[in-house]
Amino acid sequence: MLKDITVIGVPMDLGQMRRGVDMGPSAIRYAGIVERLENLDYRVEDFGDIEIARPEKQSIENEGNLKNLNGVIDASEKLSETVSDVITNKKFPLVLGGDHSIAIGTLAGVSKHYENLGVIWYDAHGDLNTADTSPSGNIHGMPLAVSIGIGHEKLTRISDYTPKIKPENIVIIGARSLDEGERELIKEKGIKVYTMHEVDRLGMTKVMEETIEYLSHTDGVHLSLDLDGLDPHDAPGVGTPVLGGISYRESHLAMEMLAEAEIITSAEFVEVNPILDEKNKTATVAVALMGSLFGEKLL
Template identity: 65%
Template sequence: MEKDKQRQGITIVGVPMDLGADRRGVDMGPSAIRYASVQEKLSMLGFDVKDIGNLQVPTPETYDAGENQLKYLSEITSVSEELTQILDDIVSDGRFPLVLGGDHSIAIGTVAGVAKRRQRLGLIWFDAHGDLNTADTSPTGNIHGMPLAVSLGIGHPDLVNIGGFAPKVHPENIVVIGARSLDEGERQLIRDKGIRVFTMHDIDRMGMGRVIEESIAIVTDGTDGVHLSLDLDGMDPKDAPGVGTPVPGGISYRESHLAMEMLSNAGILTSAEFVEVNPILDRKNCTAEAAVALIGSVFGEKIL
């Protein structure tokens, strides 16, 4: 968090979205994170915490998926518009928005909401995937693989123009950390836009400390706020098995904490979301517990 707002109020909102992914269960992610005592953790750290509950999200059984390359476009657009307004209200109240997912398509609304009152937003995307697909490049048509592209103003107009403006972020103010599964269309977009992606190769070679130092420099260059979008599949599946699209060889539990601790020490974050916790695929809620532990580090919890 920003250093001059160390005890700023935190508002939690859950988005039980699973329309953006193929595998069911991620809609229970907000409940799993709450069950792992996220509010108690933050209260213990001295924050004024308000949990405003969950958005109402349609279930796949009650709607047709629609266009095969943009599944549940209308429903995801509607939820994203509502989430944008809620996040804008939280920011205007001077509180820190903490969003619990749900699949990563919710970032379309979170990024739009936190960007509305910023002149220029920095964005940290902690993820095994690029989420830079469009309807033309996606191998699945699942919108949870598109939110970063949408935030850049690339994709279907209904998604790109959520909140009434586009783009929400600029490529020079984005870092992707932990990437190890990129589609060819995403690789091309990364090259075309010059997006800084720290792959697992980079993390192995440079070390997480240097990766975060360089990331902080990028996302704070000319910006007036930084959003953290953390997909639990950025972590290695051994430490976070309860995710819908696990990819071996990910960021370790301790590396993840170091990243969050360094971001906390830098005092740059103005909003955050933790997504893709799927308790159906989990072991004794350990992925949600990992999410809560990382949230603790983001908000200043220390070993000593």
């Protein structure tokens, strides 16, 4: 991995309707991410937070079953430009969320620098909904669909190009809550998914070995880690917890194996909600996992 890291906060809660996740970047910083990375001999620049426009509650738009569409578009364009500048300057972009809709902007900024970007989507959900299939209209359930070019044109065309990634370059790990439309899209596009059934049956070591091999043809790999991919016992401070998730120790193993493989070229950690948390436990977990991802070892 690059020894220069730029931390970018995205205090976004517009992709869903549960307040508090906008404080995620602050919670992660409070849990010591900058110090953790500096102790691993990385040079860390904290860019601060992307400015998020906040519509008045009574004027929140809902265009075609897409809540806060214009706000998400604005934030995604800003984030895309910032992430792209970081990569141009040969630094590793580490994005802190914020709800998972921020991945629209992150991937838009990352993918333009790669011919064949791979993506590891570590999440309880597929995030492959569209306005037509989403039960809620919350855009944080749509970023992966948007990034493969499916969805509202204003979202798929962030940074004026689409698609950002190819379905065959995606691996979803930890899925255990998929809507019907998402299941159909996964089958139609042949997206690689390790549900919790596969994680339990194969074990995390095998899942990660296969994932690393599956993405070996790509020229960069982005990690998008939603803290609700972990079991709520280990990461309670998330907006959409789903029982039966990946354990804390399994997640460390996954990050450690990615560090050893040296394939991750950008990353984001999302959906930390301090209001729903227990003494900043989830942000602390996020920082510990980042430590492992960036090569931290016990011995």
